[in-house]
Amino acid sequence: xxxxxxxxxxxxxxxxxxxxxxxxxxxxxxxxxxxxxxxxxxxxxxxxxxxxxxxxxxxxxxxxxxxxxxxxxxxxxxxxxxxxxxxxxxxxxxxxxxxxxxxxxxxxxxxxxxxxxxxxxxxxxxxxxxxxxxxxxxxxxxxxxxxxxxxxxxxxxxxxxxxxxxxxxxxxxxxxxxxxxxxxxxxxxxxxxxxxxxxxxxxxxxxxxxxxxxxxxxxxxxxxxxxxxxxxxxxxxxxxxxxxxxxxxxxxxxxxxxxxxxxxxxxxxxxxxxxxxxxxxxxxxxxxxxxxxxxxxxxxxxxxxxxxxxxxxxxxxxxxxxxxxxxxxxxxx
Amino acid sequence: xxxxxxxxxxxxxxxxxxxxxxxxxxxxxxxxxxxxxxxxxxxxxxxxxxxxxxxxxxxxxxxxxxxxxxxxxxxxxxxxxxxxxxxxxxxxxxxxxxxxxxxxxxxxxxxxxxxxxxxxxxxxxxxxxxxxxxxxxxxxxxxxxxxxxxxxxxxxxxxxxxxxxxxxxxxxxxxxxxxxxxxxxxxxxxxxxxxxxxxxxxxxxxxxxxxxxxxxxxxxxxxxxxxxxxxxxxxxxxxxxxxxxxxxxxxxxxxxxxxxxxxxxxxxxxxxxxxxxxxxxxxxxxxxxxxxxxx
Numbered sequence: 001x002x003x004x005x006x007x008x009x010x011x012x013x014x015x016x017x018x019x020x021x022x023x024x025x026x027x028x029x030x031x032x033x034x035x036x037x038x039x040x041x042x043x044x045x046x047x048x049x050x051x052x053x054x055x056x057x058x059x060x061x062x063x064x065x066x067x068x069x070x071x072x073x074x075x076x077x078x079x080x081x082x083x084x085x086x087x088x089x090x091x092x093x094x095x096x097x098x099x100x101x102x103x104x105x106x107x108x109x110x111x112x113x114x115x116x117x118x119x120x121x122x123x124x125x126x127x128x129x130x131x132x133x134x135x136x137x138x139x140x141x142x143x144x145x146x147x148x149x150x151x152x153x154x155x156x157x158x159x160x161x162x163x164x165x166x167x168x169x170x171x172x173x174x175x176x177x178x179x180x181x182x183x184x185x186x187x188x189x190x191x192x193x194x195x196x197x198x199x200x201x202x203x204x205x206x207x208x209x210x211x212x213x214x215x216x217x218x219x220x221x222x223x224x225x226x227x228x229x230x231x232x233x234x235x236x237x238x239x240x241x242x243x244x245x246x247x248x249x250x251x252x253x254x255x256x257x258x259x260x261x262x263x264x265x266x267x268x269x270x271x272x273x274x275x276x277x278x279x280x281x282x283x284x285x286x287x288x289x290x291x292x293x294x295x296x297x298x299x300x301x302x303x304x305x306x307x308x309x310x311x312x313x314x315x316x317x318x319x320x321x322x323x324x325x326x327x328x329x330x331x332x333x
Numbered sequence: 334x335x336x337x338x339x340x341x342x343x344x345x346x347x348x349x350x351x352x353x354x355x356x357x358x359x360x361x362x363x364x365x366x367x368x369x370x371x372x373x374x375x376x377x378x379x380x381x382x383x384x385x386x387x388x389x390x391x392x393x394x395x396x397x398x399x400x401x402x403x404x405x406x407x408x409x410x411x412x413x414x415x416x417x418x419x420x421x422x423x424x425x426x427x428x429x430x431x432x433x434x435x436x437x438x439x440x441x442x443x444x445x446x447x448x449x450x451x452x453x454x455x456x457x458x459x460x461x462x463x464x465x466x467x468x469x470x471x472x473x474x475x476x477x478x479x480x481x482x483x484x485x486x487x488x489x490x491x492x493x494x495x496x497x498x499x500x501x502x503x504x505x506x507x508x509x510x511x512x513x514x515x516x517x518x519x520x521x522x523x524x525x526x527x528x529x530x531x532x533x534x535x536x537x538x539x540x541x542x543x544x545x546x547x548x549x550x551x552x553x554x555x556x557x558x559x560x561x562x563x564x565x566x567x568x569x570x571x572x573x574x575x576x577x578x579x580x581x582x583x584x585x586x587x588x589x590x591x592x593x594x595x596x597x598x599x600x601x602x603x604x605x606x607x608x609x610x611x612x613x614x615x616x617x618x619x620x621x622x623x624x625x626x627x628x
Contacts, residue, residue, distance in 0.1 A: 053442030056512050101469045101501060103553040110557040112564070116508050117441075117497065124495035128475025131493045135472045153561055287473050 009034050059117030061146040064186050067163050070114065070149060076161040079303050080187040082223070083197035084215060085169025088240040088283060091135070092197065093148050093164045094122040095283035096300055099293040100150070106297045108304065111151035111159045118148060126284040134286040145187050152304075160304060165191070175226065176218040182226035192307040193234045194273075195299075196220060196265070200241035203257055204248035213261035217268065224272050232274040234307050236299060237262055239278070243285035243294075255280075277302055340627045341425040343450055343522070346460030347505060348431030351530030351575060353402055355460065356410065356428055357393035358575040358608050359619045360386045363412060367605035368617050372624035376413040376421055385428065386410050396598045398580040402430045409450075416624065424623060437512055438505045439497045448518055456524045456626025457513070459506065463529040463572070466551050469501045503554040507562075514564050525559070525566045526622040532572030532611055543613040544570040569612075571622055577607025 007020075028034045062070070070076065081089045097119040100110040113119065126135040145167045153159040165187030175182045188194060196216050202208040223229055239258045245251050262278045270276065279302070281295035344352045362368050363375045364386075385408045392399055402408075408428045415421045427450050437443050443451075451457075470478075513520035529535070529544050548570050549556040559568050579594045586592065598607060610616045 053436075053440070053444055054448050054517050056437060056441045056443055056517055057515050058441055059508060098469065098471075100557065101503065101554050104557060109561040110554055111562045112507070112511055112558055116504055116511075120497065120500045120504060121495050123469070124499070126471055127499075128470045128472055129493060129499045130472070130495070131491065132472055133476075151562070159561075159563065284471060285473055288477065292471055292473070 008036065057114065059115060061115050061118040061148055061166065062163070063144075063146065066114075067147040067149075070161050070163060073161060075158050076163060077192045077303055077306075078187065078190045079162065079164045079193050079195055080185075080191035081164060081166065081195045081197065082172055082188070082216075082219060083169055083199070083240075084173040084219070087169065087197040087199040087202075089169065089197060090122050090166060091126060092238070092240060092281065092283045092296070093166055094119055094126075095281075095293045095296050096150060096162075096164075097148075098123055098126070098284070099296060100152075102292075105152075105293075105300055107154045108152045108300065109155070111153055113151065114149040115147070118146075122148075135284040145185070147187075162303065164303075172219050173215070175222040176215065179222040179226035182223045182228040185223065185228045188223050188228035189230045191233050193236055193303055194223075194229070195236040195238055195303075198237065198239050198258060198261060200239050200245040200254065200258075203239070203254040204245055204250050206250075209254070209257060213257065213264070216261070217265060220265065220269050224269060229272055232272065234275040234277075234302075234305075235265075235269070235273040236302055237265055237276065237278040238299060239280045240283065242280045242282040243287065243289040245280075246282075246289050247287075274307065338420065339423050339425070340455050341427075341450070341453055342456045342458060342623055342626050343454035344426055344429070344458045344460065345434055345509065346431055346462075347435055347502065349401070349465065350431060350460040350462045351528070351573070352431070352460050353389055353399040353428055354393065354575045355458075355528065355530070355573065355619070356386065356426060357389040357399065359623075360390045360412065361393060362605060362608065362617070362619050363414065364390070365605070367603075368620070371618045371620045373414040373416055373422065373424075373620035376415040379413060381411040381413065383410075386412070389428075393576075394604060396576075396580045396595050398582050400583070402428060414620070422627065424627070434509055435498070435505070438500065438508050443512070443518065451513060451518060451520045451522075454520065454522050456526065456623075457520070457522050458526045458528055458622060458626070459510075460528050460530055461502065461506065461552065462531055463547065463551070464531045464534040465502075467500075467502045468551075501554075503552040506552070506555050507558045510558065510564055510566070511562075522626075523565060523567050524626045525568050526626055527555075527559075527568060527570045528622065529570065529572045530575065533574035533577065533609065535572065536574075544572040544611055545613070547572070569622065569625060572609075572611035572613070573619075574609040575607070575619070577601070577609070 071078070081093060083089050096105070097113070099105050104110070124130050125132055145165050147163045147165055150162045151159050152162060167185070167187065171181070171185075175185075182188065196219075198216055199212055202212040239245070245254045248254060258278075258280075266276055279295055279299045281299060282290040283293060283296055285292065285294065344355070346352050362371065363373070366375060389399055410426050410428055412424045412426075413421065414424055429447065433444060433447050510525075512518060527544075527548060529547060532544070535542065535547060558564070559566055576598070578598050579591050580598070581591075581595045601607060605617055608617050608619060610619060610621060612621060
């Protein structure tokens with residue numbers, strides 16, 4: 001009786017049994033896998049457990065200790081972005097990366113980033129691939145501060161490491177109720193520029209327009225009175241979601257409200273900052289009213305400027321993360 | 334034993350970026366002695382297994398698309414070459430699956446064998462399919478395009494969770510290059526040849542554009558990183574048409590338009606005329622990037 005020869009191949013990717021062809025394009029008598037029993041494929045879970053790859057940098061956002069290792073290089077800027085939740089913090093921070101993806105931002109060139117994975121995740125709700133009808137903001141659900149990193153430089157100038165802090169908006173809102181909580185806000189104490197956001201969408205909403213500015217003023221009061229602001233850093237007052245403002249029939253009133261907020265901030269908190277400047281941005285407009293990242297280039301140029309923070313006596317209470325940040329700066333500022 | 338210097342060049346790139354097609358065309362040019370002015374020339378068939386190179390070269394000669402390189406079927410191939418000075422060089426190229434590199438971005442780990450190849454490589458060739466670059470696109474832009482196409486609004490249907498594979502091409506490539514410089518890998522190669530494959534598709538639209546200009550326009554993040562980053566890369570950019578047009582796909586024979594293009598390619602008297610390397614000067618010498626990386 002004739003013996004039936006079973007077609008077999010040890011390469012799991014090869015379908016020679018079905019189509020008679022070697023997956024590697026070889027003649028069957030030349031293939032070293034052909035004729036040998038199939039090597040059983042592991043289940044995905046088992047394969048994952050068995051992986052012994054070399055672990056690469058996570059690319060996720062940085063904790064204060066990791067941020068400090070970057071600051072040790074020297075030429076760096078730390079930016080604190082202060083706002084209650086849903087004011088557009090993460091969208092604003094990630095818009096810098098989104099703009100670099102499209103080219104240099106003014107004279108500034110992208111040199112690299114330790115947090116590209118985190119940037120990509122943060123950009124997703126504003127991208128078409130998310131299938132969101134309008135750009136969404138990634139909800140920042142953080143129990144402590146995290147940093148996004150971008151390295152950039154002007155032509156023929158040294159590189160600058162930009163570390164932008166992201167903290168859950170609830171933390172900042174809670175600070176207005178209890179100023180003692182701000183002592184753990186390491187990003188505020190180390191910031192070259194503290195950036196306060198005024199939510200443009202809330203400014204055109206009749207219900208919230210009267211509270212949005214006062215809420216930021218209260219948070220600013222808390223971080224100052226709570227002792228988080230050291231030296232006299234610079235402040236940026238940023239009207240976000242400018243596209244919402246421009247589309248609104250109440251846009252002129254909203255822009256006047258922002259102007260009044262700006263004046264009041266300078267009047268109340270002017271002494272605490274070495275410089276205060278205001279900006280209007282549309283980090284991720286939901287239509288063509290304004291271009292992507294409108295105003296972000298001007299804000300980034302402000303963030304890039306070197307601050308001259310005045311030295312202060314070290315605080316009596318110093319939290320562990322604060323010590324990290326101060327150590328890298330040489331015992332406070 | 335060979336008295337040749339050993340050299341290896343690592344060919345990197347995301348899936349379907351033209352890595353295997355390049356190797357096939359390179360082997361054809363070298364083995365068939367098709368470029369008299371080639372910087373590197375065929376020396377011998379000694380001390381190596383050429384079955385994989387011959388197999389992929391045959392598919393290239395037949396104008397058939399290369400079979401996708403599975404991670405499990407990755408090969409390391411060698412060519413014995415010599416330069417104009419008669420120096421004998423044994424070139425080793427890993428023919429790796431693009432998924433191996435995609436894993437670096439998505440899973441944040443690197444296969445130990447790939448890590449070793451990367452560390453030992455004298456130079457890196459980074460392949461980018463010029464016609465399949467994934468650009469970042471915002472919601473507003475997507476909505477505008479959808480409205481322009483059929484009046485439909487974007488965002489219809491269920492929203493999609495984030496997955497790292499959705500990242501734009503330039504993000505994945507910059508991260509790949511950054512990882513090569515991280516302490517876990519410490520790739521020693523300094524020279525990087527960026528090869529824009531399917532360059533003929535670009536030239537059909539813009540015959541005057543140079544590879545450098547195209548890179549800066551289509552992959553601005555990568556271009557900025559290469560020019561300003563601290564990876565210390567010395568870069569040359571090439572445009573490569575290694576097929577000269579569309580090749581036959583396995584199992585797809587009823588596409589008349591494609592069949593006509595494939596037939597036209599097969600009618601060429603000299604198969605090497607399918608190859609065009611833009612340096613930016615036009616050339617058929619596929620060994621030029623390899624010679625530069627290892628000189």
